[in-house]
Amino acid sequence: MNLLETLQQFPAFANVPDEQLQWVIDRADEESYPEETVLYKPNEPINHLILLLEGRVRIDGGVNGAADEILTYEPHSLLGLLPFSRMKSIPNRLISVTPIKVLKLHRDKLPELIHACYELTESMVHQMTTRVRDYTKLTQQNEKMASLGRLSAGLAHELNNPVAAVVRSADTLKVHMRATPEAFKAIMHLNLTDEQVDSVNTVFFKKVDQQRAVDARPLTLLERTSLEDEVTDWLDDNGVDDSMDLASPLVDYGFTVDDLDWILEKIGDENLVGVINWLVNNLVTEKLVSDISEASKRISTLTGSIKNYTHMDRGTGKQQIPLAEGLRSTLILLDHKVKSKHIQLNLTIADDLPPVCGWPGELNQVWTNLIDNAIDALPDGGKLDIVSQPDRRPDGSEFVVTKVIDNGSGIPEDIKDKIFEPFFTTKEIGKGTGLGLDIVQGIIKHHNGSIKLQSEPGHTEFSVCLPTE
Template sequence: MTKAEIAAQLTGHVPELAEVPPAQLDWLAEQGVLETYADGEKCFSRGDEIVALTVVLQGGLSIFIPQAGGVKHLGVFEKGEITGLLPYSRMKAAVGDAYAAGDTVLLRLPREKFPEMIAGQPELTTALVHVMMDRIRDFTRQQQQDDKIMALGKLSAGLAHELNNPSAAVVRNAHELKRHFSMGPERLKAVIKICVSDEVVDHVNGLVLFKARHGDTHGLSMMERSEREDALADWLERNGVDHSAEAAATFTDFDFIEEDLESLRSLLRPTDIPPVIHWMNQVLITERLVNEIQEASRRINTLVSSIKSYTHMDQAPVKQRVDIHAGIQTTLTLLNHKIKHSQIQLKLEFEEGLPAVNIFVGPMNQVWTNLIDNAIDAMEGRTGNVLEIRTQRSRESIVVYIIDNGPGIPADIQDKIFEPFFTTKPVGKGTGMGLEVVRQIITQHAGKLEVKSVPGRTEFSVCFPIG
């Protein structure tokens, strides 16, 4: 391409430069260097130093970044788009790999020409600064969205594990309950044949209902429980009850002792004891299975409520006055699987009586997720792990401390951890935007984020005003 053709391309195909005087576009065409690439050819690599302004005159640049153990296609800079180094930009290295999308021609203005451009081409410089501002806004929005998706991905993995146990319990106990009821008709026949007074019926019912509501053997040691179960099994066997071991286990669960069963012998004929015992056993098993189904269902409901609260899916995106502890507790619920997997001791020291704070609930939950998840990751593969979360009031502010006893953050990188794209995690495990997003959200709340770290202790503190 001739300089005139390049200038014509800049004038007709680069919308951001439409208001730039032709003489300044001629300067760009004259000072720029053309580079050509065949379709699929690599144009630059992730981590390469960015040394020039780039305008796509033909073809395109297809950008790929590593993410979640694979590669994500970030997008394509097409004909007429501007990328690379821009005036006053702090970007130093490429965030991804670029390949030519079709036969590609790039116009590149070296960094060394920027002072001359800024001094002598004001409209061109202004247009490029606007490009930089738009790029920062768009890219930050995309990275924030990706960070949210990664956070929800981590939570969903833990949520799936947490839901697996109670849902499996519901299915298992429902199946057992169905099998249990299938034996009901035969047991009912035997009970109907018994002729006893209302007083006896009341005694048996009262005993079963009392044990069903108040029976508890959690205080027994394993040896004590075993001895009681053996004694009950012997009594049942002596009194002609079949499946005595199974029934003894159930009666032990509900804190029956031998004297409870002896009270039946004075009220029932010997032939009536087995059907009455089987009826009592059936009632108690039903009670236990229903209780377990209820508890598992309650756990599922708690988890669903937690994820609903975490995402704030039923609320408009406006500030609300809430208890700061609620969001932290919800996040801990959703990260519970990861905490248990890493064998972390959790220490919570929440100051009582803290006033409600005016926050965007969803974004602040993202803050807690990032900080707590980072602390968990820092302790991965270690023993004696402790995660401490403290809250306190400091004048007209509330401070939340998230502390881990991991290896600490090296002193030479502590000033870099809030920079965009900086991460110490392996490729695919972090975007380098987590703490940058956290900082932005806290700034949005007129708050302050600080870190103190030495080997064996890292403390992040989040401070924001109560008003």
């Protein structure tokens, strides 16, 4: 089969006259390459229209080879530069999967092709728009999956601690409850009046309630050590065995020597050992149950954040959105990254912040990308401020302005105008696709909003303005 017959097999050239195909053949170079030949490296200039005559070609990330595959081209495909395309390079690698044969037309010939071959140009422009649409959709999907992967990893990390705490406390509680029968025997041998029992119950529940209080101040290490020594000495002086083991739970709930003196006065020496052991037994049970409760609440908070973040229990239409909810949910899911870099995080949300009208799932992508990028840009111990406040314009229209501010090294002046371009990234290969800010800008435009950037060393600020109507 000659070259003309081969080009006639291209689906894109179904309506192209033979003389126009021959025009390309006369001006193009036929070349062959063995398998696994790198035709273009990432960001290498592309100067040819490539017609794939035989074999298969793939586009990959250039890091893990076939594992990074983005697209595969079969025989009779158009690659590289196309008429009217502004392409100068691609951020990925173009490599032959099998031995290939191609026809290459240099970019210098494209202006002449546009004037001489109308049908051919039309078919190639159609291919260009299809290629851009398919490639952008695929890469955006990969970016969304990568974001989902990062959030899933963070969620698993955050869930691991409370889940481990529940398991650990439940196992300890099971062991602890086996000692209850012995404690019950000791209690049954005590000779206590109803008034004495009530006094012990009173001090027990008073200490438990104080520990549960929101404003309860935790003891410093020095204060705790000093109080444990005092309680241990008191127990020893009053003939209570295992004083060191008993002192710690008592101190956990704020028992002091004065409290123990009060109990002793109420119950008498003969009942002291049994009552102290009963108190400690119940305090340990209370502590384990409290730990399980706190860990369970943390799990509930995390799952609630995922529910709020994805809005999986709501419709997909446009609705009134409380931005504070989305910001907090996003921060909970990214909390592991904040902690891992010891970042000082400040979230300031105005009390009178009005809701905005939009698609909650899309706006959460905005906060995820902006906050995740800010965290990546910060050094260990950096500072991240997130501020959301209402803004009323002179014409009476209302907006909500949300700012994501970091004190990192800033964005260089020469790339500020490029950061919202598709596929532009400052991250190393394999760490970013360059679609984050492009997606952000597209979503904000979809909401009739705007995004602005101010950056200098020590202060980078992304300001998102969204209408309330």
